[in-house]
Amino acid sequence: MREAALIQPPPFSQSEDYALFLDFDGTLVDIVERPDAVMVDPALPGILTRLQERLGGALAIISGRPIEFLDSRFRPHLFDIGGLHGLERRVGGELFLCDPDEHPHLRQMAARLEEIVAPKRGVLIEDKGCSIAIHWRLAPQEKDFALETAHAAVQALGPDYRVQHGKAVAEILPAAAGKGKVIEQFLQQEPYRGRIPIFAGDDLTDENGFKTVNAHGGLSIRIGGGETIARERLGTPSDLRHCLSVWATEGTLPFDRIS
Numbered sequence: 512m513r514e515a516a517l518i519q520p521p522p523f524s525q526s527e528d529y530a531l532f533l534d535f536d537g538t539l540v541d542i543v544e545r546p547d548a549v550m551v552d553p554a555l556p557g558i559l560t561r562l563q564e565r566l567g568g569a570l571a572i573i574s575g576r577p578i579e580f581l582d583s584r585f586r587p588h589l590f591d592i593g594g595l596h597g598l599e600r601r602v603g604g605e606l607f608l609c610d611p612d613e614h615p616h617l618r619q620m621a622a623r624l625e626e627i628v629a630p631k632r633g634v635l636i637e638d639k640g641c642s643i644a645i646h647w648r649l650a651p652q653e654k655d656f657a658l659e660t661a662h663a664a665v666q667a668l669g670p671d672y673r674v675q676h677g678k679a680v681a682e683i684l685p686a687a688a689g690k691g692k693v694i695e696q697f698l699q700q701e702p703y704r705g706r707i708p709i710f711a712g713d714d715l716t717d718e719n720g721f722k723t724v725n726a727h728g729g730l731s732i733r734i735g736g737g738e739t740i741a742r743e744r745l746g747t748p749s750d751l752r753h754c755l756s757v758w759a760t761e762g763t764l765p766f767d768r769i770s
């Protein structure tokens with residue numbers, strides 16, 4: 512990572528050279544105990560809309576969440592989104608969705624997993640159709656159980672599926688999913704094509720996105736602690752929201768480093 516105390520990204524006269532990609536949980540919004548309890552800061556949709564205009568439309572949320580969930584949190588705003596760790600995508604209103612019916616074994620596994628975790632108080636199954644997350648934030652003592660359950664499920668499903676590790680979560684999803692891949696797909700399409708990517712994320716799934724962004728000579732930003740290949744670091748989602756707000760209103764994007 513660079514040692515500079517402050518980054519001064521592009522003035523608005525050059526902002527159409529850049530594409531901005533933003534992770535959701537732990538990056539734009541704070542981590543909370545339950546997946547369905549996440550809250551969007553009321554000022555955030557307006558800040559993102561302003562940035563989207565500044566960037567000529569080249570702003571997308573890149574998340575492990577489904578597009579439908581993110582829309583429910585940002586309504587009436589409909590941002591470009593790479594959802595489900597890149598399994599689905601919306602660009603300029605055009606949708607590329609993942610069909611759960613194409614994953615019949617995963618669907619059967621979802622029902623089985625509900626039964627397996629039922630006796631474990633605080634372990635939550637988040638069924639997202641084409642992926643299934645097993646959460647243990649409310650039951651940290653069940654971490655090993657949750658991890659073993661996720662890995663056993665993938666073992667049973669075969670090589671078309673993998674486990675994505677995250678913050679107090681293990682997700683079972685198609686092996687082809689990846690944030691790097693979906694960022695690459697965005698960069699092949701207008702208005703993202705040919706631009707320098709900027710990507711902020713906080714978690715293991717985002718490291719794959721950082722790899723792609725670094726390969727394009729872009730700016731990768733890790734939110735919070737942990738080992739990373741990101742080139743810059745910010746402390747909290749609130750720090751990032753502040754930076755985005757400054758960029759939206761003043762034309763610069765200052766990142767105070769924490770490490």
Ligand SMILES: O=P(O)(O)OC[C@H]1O[C@H](O[C@H]2O[C@H](CO)[C@@H](O)[C@H](O)[C@H]2O)[C@H](O)[C@@H](O)[C@@H]1O
Pocket residue numbers: 534535536537538541542543544545546547549573574575576637644646648677678679680682714716
């Ligand atoms: O790619 P992201 O937008 O960062 O999404 C990653 C996963 O985030 C969510 O889980 C995490 O946030 C929850 C709410 O704060 C928290 O309770 C949980 O412990 C975290 O792992 C979400 O529920 C998953 O579907 C996303 O894949």
